[in-house]
Amino acid sequence: MKFFIDTANLSEIREAHEMGVLDGVTTNPSLMAKEGITGAENIRNHYKAICDIVENNVSAEVIATDFEGMMKEGRELAKIDDKIVVKVPMIKEGVKALKAFNAEGIRTNCTLVFNAGQAILAAKAGANYVSPFLGRLDDVSTDGVALIEQIVNIYDNYNFSTEVLAASIRHVMHLIQCAEVGADVATCPLAVITGLLKHPLTDIGLEKFLSDYHKGNK
Numbered sequence: 707m708k709f710f711i712d713t714a715n716l717s718e719i720r721e722a723h724e725m726g727v728l729d730g731v732t733t734n735p736s737l738m739a740k741e742g743i744t745g746a747e748n749i750r751n752h753y754k755a756i757c758d759i760v761e762n763n764v765s766a767e768v769i770a771t772d773f774e775g776m777m778k779e780g781r782e783l784a785k786i787d788d789k790i791v792v793k794v795p796m797i798k799e800g801v802k803a804l805k806a807f808n809a810e811g812i813r814t815n816c817t818l819v820f821n822a823g824q825a826i827l828a829a830k831a832g833a834n835y836v837s838p839f840l841g842r843l844d845d846v847s848t849d850g851v852a853l854i855e856q857i858v859n860i861y862d863n864y865n866f867s868t869e870v871l872a873a874s875i876r877h878v879m880h881l882i883q884c885a886e887v888g889a890d891v892a893t894c895p896l897a898v899i900t901g902l903l904k905h906p907l908t909d910i911g912l913e914k915f916l917s918d919y920h921k922g923n924k
């Protein structure tokens with residue numbers, strides 16, 4: 707299972723990268739705005755700064771919603787660095803763009819996916835990643851993890867090469883459940899990645915080991 711961090715915050719990306727378990731980064735326009743990154747030039751430079759931290763897989767989202775606009779923007783984003791994956795929304799023009807980017811060898815991540823039909827379309831169009839937003843589904847009383855499992859099963863039936871990127875992960879149990887149902891990737895905030903470390907018995911056990919060592923080695 708790949709771990710992506712879901713943020714545009716450079717210090718959080720560095721911290722996750724330094725743990726040695728990070729496989730990529732996902733951003734979206736809201737996450738860029740949260741960091742105060744505005745204007746085409748600044749946004750471009752920020753993507754480059756993210757690419758300089760991690761080894762691969764930096765999702766950068768297009769703003770255009772028409773086919774020509776998405777293609778123009780996506781080509782520009784892909785030129786920033788080979789690590790860029792162009793993030794395209796699940797709309798009709800987006801499906802056309804996924805297919806066209808695929809033909810040009812530009813990697814894509816189909817975003818804003820909320821059901822299995824949309825995921826089938828993304829795979830048929832040749833998306834490298836599909837991003838079902840499980841937390842936002844849970845927010846509206848729909849089982850987000852069940853959708854991840856459904857998409858994993860459908861892709862397995864047809865050997866689709868599109869990777870299932872579980873997005874909108876809100877807590878550690880989401881991540882573990884995504885691993886259980888076979889998501890290829892989980893993108894989540896830093897707190898979820900570091901949350902995996904935590905168990906009170908680990909802290910108690912370590913404290914005891916160290917105090918016993920120090921008692922015998924005065």
Ligand code: E4P
Pocket residue numbers: 712732733734817837839841842873874875893
């Ligand atoms: C990532 O690709 C998505 O944009 C992100 O996970 C959405 O998360 P949210 O629902 O917490 O905004």
